[in-house]
Amino acid sequence: MALGPVAQIHVSVRDIDRSVAFYRDVLGIPLLFQVPGQPMAFFASGDVRLYLGVPESAEFASRCTLYFRVDDIDAEHARLTAAGVESFGPPHVVHRDGATELWMSFFTDPDGHKIGLMQER
Template sequence: MVMALGPVGQIHISVSDLDRSIPFYRDVLGIPFLFRVPGQPMAFFQSGDVRLYLGQPESPRFQSNVLLYFTVDDIAAEYDRLTAAGVTIDEPPHVVHRDEASELWMAFLTDPDGQNLAIMQNRLTPRAGA
């Protein structure tokens, strides 16, 4: 099936204090910072192929309530790193799905504005007796 639209290029995340949110996304989460728009409450980050736009919406119509899932290579190590940085993890790493080939692990946290975020890792299922 051919997709009518292209892939997601940008996601808006509503923030109340850009000066507080930029260090969280850049320094704590480690997402590459692109730029801040001078004179506007707007900052941009690059998360893989998707750009994250942090901003204070001009009207309630554009207020976002998102749940972002970030992939990680080692969920236990990332959990340890985030908790050491003072991030409260609402739900520690746990399996949310398992099949013959893999397990999907997730942990849930919030940003300074209470936006829901998750880290996730897909692990190959160990073979019985291997």
Template sequence: MQPAITGIGQIHVSVSDIDRAISFYRDILGLRFLFRPPSQPMAFFDCGGVRLYLGVPSDPKYRANSFLYYRVDDIEAAYETLQARGLNFFSPPRLIHKTEAGALWMAGFQDPDGNYAQIMAEKPA
């Protein structure tokens, strides 16, 4: 019997300040804001068809340590755009892996709560 899993519907990222997180993910990263339930410390964004759920955990035991990789078409242009919006990267885009078919490039950063992330692009050879 095959598993019933057909894909990822939502990913949770723990944050400590929902207003600050909304600002960062909407205004700096440029993700499409979907909604914020009234009187709850959570917000939802669209990230290429996967819903990103930002939430303040109700108990520290629910704090998630996520590490997200955001796919971009042009890593140099994305790097420059995000830097201009105030995002501080650890370093410029760098080559991670190269094959005959192409190369994987990444540039890392953290959100205001210290969650790690990378922008990534696969460049054809």
């Protein structure tokens, strides 16, 4: 038996309300729901659900880099920079093959997780 596709990714946060505001209002990822009385929120990122939560113990704490496809990396980089999101520099080519170029740019969320933007041109 083989594993199916990734269904959910946990992202550890310290302040759920601050993180919900960042992922929903700044990044623009649709919020599915917040769990009442629990430091948990779930977002729809295509077919993958992002689970933001305050870990119950150190064994479940995560540190990750999330990569998001964008249609226009230059415009999205400018939008996030204007919103005050910490950037690690402008979009740049990370790979070329005969037909396409892969462009990336990186930011940081409120908990120090890296957010990568990627566009194939």
